Amino acid sequence: MLPYLLLAPALFVVGAFFLVPLAFSVIGAFEGPQGPTFVNLANAASLYRMDLVFTLLIVVASTALTGLGAVAIGGYLTLGRSRTALRLLGAMYRWPLFIPFIVAAQAMRGFIGQNGLMNNTLVWIGLMPQEWAQSFLDWRGIVITFVWKQLPFATLLVAGAMAALDRSGIEAAQNLGAGRLRILIGIVLPQVARNIMVALVLSFVTMMSVLSVPMMISGQSPTMLTVAMAWRINSFGDYGTANALGLVSCILTGLVAWIWLRQAAAERAR
Template identity: 60%
Template sequence: MLISVALLALLAITLSAVIALSPCRPVVRLLGFLYRLPLFIPFIVVAQMMRTFLAKNGLMNNALVAADLVTPLETLSWLGWKGIVITFVWKQLAFATLLICGAMAALESSQILAARNLGASRPRILFDIMLPQVLPTIGVALVLSTVTMMSVLSVPLMIGVGTPTMLTVDMAFRVNSYGDYAVANTLGVVSLAICGALSWFYLRHSLQQKGGES
């Protein structure tokens, strides 16, 4: 899951920066439409889509074979932990980008214009001006995404093959296969502690934001 969160942060920040700083409006509108697509799709539907797309005989491999990029014997199944990472990142990218992009759009445009007039490049504007001001929002987006990933059982059950797996799958396996409620409850407490720590960060940020507005 840490890999999913890291990739999500990288892609969401990059996409938000392109939307906020790109002078090409058609590209911005296209990206704005594309990144919102997964926002309202349920996780179980996304999991089934990814099973069809990432399987050894799935849509992705069939397209590669049709394009003569690989042979049928060279195709690989992406189901497993890689598929779980891809699914979570694709599903949560819309939510994280929406929050980060909104925070970037709310920044004072005079700061960006002043930096451009002084000759600052877009990467420098992003790293020196925009990112320091939207870091709390990035943290909130990643916290909410992490809690969401931890609560989803359908994706690791439908896409995960073998190990490593997620806590939710291990908890369900312990209960359904062995009736081992002690270990399942322990894993539940660990999950609760992780989510509680992340929720504390989110609530702290929300209270600070409300205090600044009042």
């Protein structure tokens, strides 16, 4: 019984905070005043089709940029030669990891706005005239905030896997005259591909569930599904359509996780 007792707290948390709400959401998506119905799903599809496409584009773009940034930082931490740069980069890239999304969104509002710190700094040092200043508080701001906030988490996974590699192959390639970019692409990345995929899947799932960033950064339409769900509940009390949108989000994230699990299982079988 000892293994089951050790697993019991984790299973209770997963069941109470994930499986039970998921079950209520699935039931609520098909629940109507007169019994089971598909009206909620039809409303979600007709009213928020563009929001669904917008959400996918934002999250996919943010995930791809997060992966590229994690590979770049992890690659330099593994293959870089400047000790000063390595110490600075190793100390600085972790900072956003400890900042909540709502704080990151509020900070970005003061940084990338039309009169924000970024534009004022560029104007002050003479790199941009004042009339060129523009606001990034739209889809670009959402992507910037997502990447800035999620990059440290992905980098920790990727850089940790790179640091654990056997360096004999890297040193042999260096002795034969291979450049750092070629070593990174040809030797390092194939060995940490699974860790990169884990970082991308977890980043995708995390960004799909964030409400504060799209709500605080961009007030434009279309918007992300999390904002649409909050709007249906707070403005109309329409839990059915909100549950339908949540079900769509769960299906999308579950599909991404299933693709990764299937690929991992195939690699393990080989």
